[in-house]
Amino acid sequence: MKIDLHTHSNVSDGTQPPAELVAAAAAARLDVMALTDHDSTDGWAPALHAAKLHGVGLIPGMEISCKTARGISVHLLCYLQDPLHPGLLEEISKAKVARQTRAERMVERLAEDYPLNWDDVSAHVAPGATVGRPHIADALVAAGIVSDRNEAFASILTSHSRYFVSHYAVDPVLAVELVRAAGGVPVFAHPVATGRGRVVEPEIFHDMIDAGLLGLEVEHRDNPPEGRAWLRVLARERGLFMTGSSDYHGAGKPNLLGENLTSPDALERLLEWGTGTAPFLP
Template sequence: MRIDLHTHSHVSDGTEPPAGVVASAKAAGLDVLALTDHDQTAGWAEAACAAGEVGMGLVPGIEISCKTAEGISVHLLGYLHDPTHPGLLEEINKARDARVHRARRMVALLSEDYPVDWDLVSRHAVPGATIGRPHIADALVTAGVVSTRSEAFASVLTARSRYYVSHYAVDPVAAVKLVRDAGGVPVFAHPVASERGRVVGPETFEAMIGAGLLGVEVDHRDNPAAGRDYLRRLAAERGLIVTGSSDYHGTGKPNRLGENTTSPEMLARILEAGTGSAPVNMPAL
């Protein structure tokens, strides 16, 4: 059984609609996928309908933007939470609003040097999607500034660029507690992806585990080999769920569906722990 628990649709920064992600997953030979848009659950209903039509198991999820007191970015995957939980919903909405404010400021800075403006950026997002750096990157491609979204992130949009603007994000320990309160299963996304920027130390891991963290995403292309070994040891010592996934964004990133997968045994632990919402069309594990 092939299980991919980290994918994005155009509801956040993927390039395919939720139903398209499901169709692509089916074509890639997957049996189960999770839709985990950034700070959004608006794609759940469409993905669930598509999953039922093509016979695909679906785990409703989210990827929550977090930040430590030291300013280190952390992404937290949440599975099977209640999407109407007031506390979690409040934080998600704050993060989403902050992303838009940040995007507007970055576009204003970029427009001083490049032929991009808010109208051009908006054309690269579907109605209701949260505009962020990926959409700015796509606008830069359209304007001929860079050739690909990846090139934009490696140059003009890097955190070291003068055009970069930080934004509000919930503390990861608080986010873990909120996901648990909402009946969800919190899993630390690509925890040692050092190529993306600074990563947290053992103290943050311990604080998140103490708050109720249930899993770590080990097999992810951005986790280096030594980091994966560390995560496996940590998971074994602390009884954490171990996941693997693609972090698929359609054509927005080179990540391919099913390039890393999660075992049925680990998925079964997620399904047992999640009580806030229900999986869709789940096969026997």
């Protein structure tokens, strides 16, 4: 089986509508995919309809933006959670509002130096989508200021840039607890991706595991080889399952559907733990 448990549609920062994303997964001969848009489950319904049409297994999920007390960004994948769980929904709603406000402030700063305004950014945001820096990057590309998203993030939109604005994000330990309370399965996304910035210390891993973390996304293009080796040891020591995923964003990133895969055994463990929402498995 070909199983890819980390993809994004234009409900967050991917470039394809959910139905088109599922069609692309079918064309890539995936047997099972997960839709994991940032801080949103709005793509679940159209993705499910397309999954039934194309005969692709669908694991409904989400990627939660988190931040430690030291300000280190953590991304938590969750699967099969109840999307209406009050505690989880409250935190996700706070994060979405914070992302919107943060994006508006960043555009205000950028407009001082570049021919860019909020309408330029809004043109790249699908209705109801979670706004993020990738949408600002797309506007910068469209304006001819940078060549692609990667250049934007490496220069103008880096966290060290004077245009950068931080935003509220839930503590990762609390996020794990809320996902488990919602019947979901929490998995630490690209946990040692040093190229993305600072990574958390081992203590945070263990705190998240103690709170109910169930898996680690080991096979991901941004995890360096030595980091993957460390993650495998940690997973064995703490009884976690390991996943492999593409983190596909359509044209937004070079990542390809199915470039890293999850084993059927890991999927089986995920399905055993997830009780908040049913998967679609044809």
